[in-house]
Amino acid sequence: VNVITLTTDFGTSDWFVGTMKGVMLKIHPRARIVDLTHEIAPGNIRAGAFALAASAPYFPNGTVHVAVVDPGVGGARRAIAIRTRRYVFIGPDNGVLSLAAANEEVRSVRVLQNEGLFLKHISRTFHGRDIFAPVAAHLSQGTGFRKLGARAGSYVQVDWPQPFVDADGVRGEVVYLDRFGNAITNIPADAVPAGDRVEVWMKRTQVGTLESSYESVPAGAPVAVVGSTGFVEVAVNTGSAARVLALKPGDPIRVRTGA
Amino acid sequence: VNVITLTTDFGTSDWFVGTMKGVMLKIHPRARIVDLTHEIAPGNIRAGAFALAASAPYFPNGTVHVAVVDPGVGGARRAIAIRTRRYVFIGPDNGVLSLAAANEEVRSVRVLQNEGLFLKHISRTFHGRDIFAPVAAHLSQGTGFRKLGARAGSYVQVDWPQPFVDADGVRGEVVYLDRFGNAITNIPADAVPAGDRVEVWMKRTQVGTLESSYESVPAGAPVAVVGSTGFVEVAVNTGSAARVLALKPGDPIRVRTGA
């Protein structure tokens, strides 16, 4: 389908992302390149993995997803590609691909070794341009997955906090703060039974029960909902939970379901 | 023509916009998706309406314009589409579409009710992905406008300050501060006669007459011009009027034309 997505920590203030697109269009003039985001905090592999996993499943079959959050560029880490039933994921083997791949049926994993698919001159600091972009373009254009390099065996999993279930309910933590200041947690919706007996605590604030929308509470009040990624999320109606509740990644959430 | 534009307050630091594009490309692989802006301040319906109205008329006939500034998502507000002679506008019925529609010949307005055009699972917090994106893609691909839902009758108009004309001239206010710190006002150029007798006052600063370009005054000096959207605009040559004159939306401007 010619669709290639990009998820990076490159920002958009420099020419890095644009240059990757030039490289891809030179190889594959019909590529349709879509930015997921380039504003992952520099080197934040977990945030990159989460963003990719949240977005990738909405793309058409055959999409090539490239993720470059790569603090170890030029060092010993491998570059890999993961082929699943629906997609190909390409990036450094540091965990940034692992959450998205976990949503899919993985078929094959290869190490990017075939230098014939890279740019001729490989810099030490910009593999997005020199390796990941051209390999993605070649794959999107039809180059066989086996041509990338040797099988990779396993690949690095991102460090991801698991929620903890006990008789009293579920304990988890904030994993992502979005642009609106909503706090996305690691507690999946299906771990929480519906009903008025549910009580959500974010740090020391009792947020109430799980509501159906932000507007279920007055403006300025905190509210817990099932967010669009399928996880419990704490927001403030027409405000920022991150600011009002002074939240940061890692802050504890407790969902009490006992009574 | 397959062109779909997006205007949102989603920012670009998360995966929201990219996900909408995935949804659209899955439905309509030949869609050409253009970002107008995603940096509307969260929930600022008037700024979203202004940005859309300033940009939409420059697009080819047949373009589908999507605007999602939607503080009431998941609540009672309707989702609508407005078909004009040249375009379709899609978004929440909260006024964000109204300025752009006012520039066009409106033919029909419908409520988005046909769930067959939505994603299967509708979240409570991300209708951009679940409703607006898929409906836009279906329309751009050729789905008939009538299939969206019932006629909407009227739709919400954005709250917009009208300039006030008297014998002395025109009084208005700042409606938008752009990236350069230029202050766009609600006074249309054709409300102001040309000539040296025009005197522009921004708050308590006498800015001078209407000049033809920023460079008509020395660097660092304030200057009033007819801006690119057709409204009187106050700038500072090679500087920021917002900063130098400490401007914010709502600040008063007076254009004296009497003498």
Place this chain on the structure above:
Amino acid sequence: VNVITLTTDFGTSDWFVGTMKGVMLKIHPRARIVDLTHEIAPGNIRAGAFALAASAPYFPNGTVHVAVVDPGVGGARRAIAIRTRRYVFIGPDNGVLSLAAANEEVRSVRVLQNEGLFLKHISRTFHGRDIFAPVAAHLSQGTGFRKLGARAGSYVQVDWPQPFVDADGVRGEVVYLDRFGNAITNIPADAVPAGDRVEVWMKRTQVGTLESSYESVPAGAPVAVVGSTGFVEVAVNTGSAARVLALKPGDPIRVRTGA
């Protein structure tokens, strides 16, 4: 090839860039428009010139590169187009195109004078929309280069600091700080012989020798490498050299090669 790139200081918080894309798609519906960056600091011609020069060579032959960093818009500066063997560059004649053009074989330079290729109404403040975008679209679609206007003769060169070579080594300065806080200097890699005897000083900090990657030093330590643009670059492994060493454009770097 229908590819048009955009480099501007317009930011992405307003509708400026989106509007330029509408204008281009109306003229040339098959244009493939790629953003290099829109976050050049307002009016910073040198940064715009550097970004364009760093990215342009990676694009396919036939690409039309548009750069609008244009503090003199509406004033006396000319608008020009530079045709090279591989590309066309379009923008104000203030130096923003000159570094990129210097990388290519220049064939012809013309002044943008043919108003038949502009929008009908030319504002005084937004030539990106009214002149540069439509001219780029016409050229990308096949309009002959000679139709733009008269030959331009010479064109403005950006003010660019030259590195200074003496028996002791090379002296240069910081020309660009990127999103990661890496300091790109004006010292080309080929001006520095490899080897342990090279000693890099950034302001009063001895950075060490030229390393092959950021990871060659401990996390938090400064490191000098050959950056992806081919210039000597000072970074901090997993950190920001701009912050740690308090760097700004113009700060001096010395590379000692004598011993």
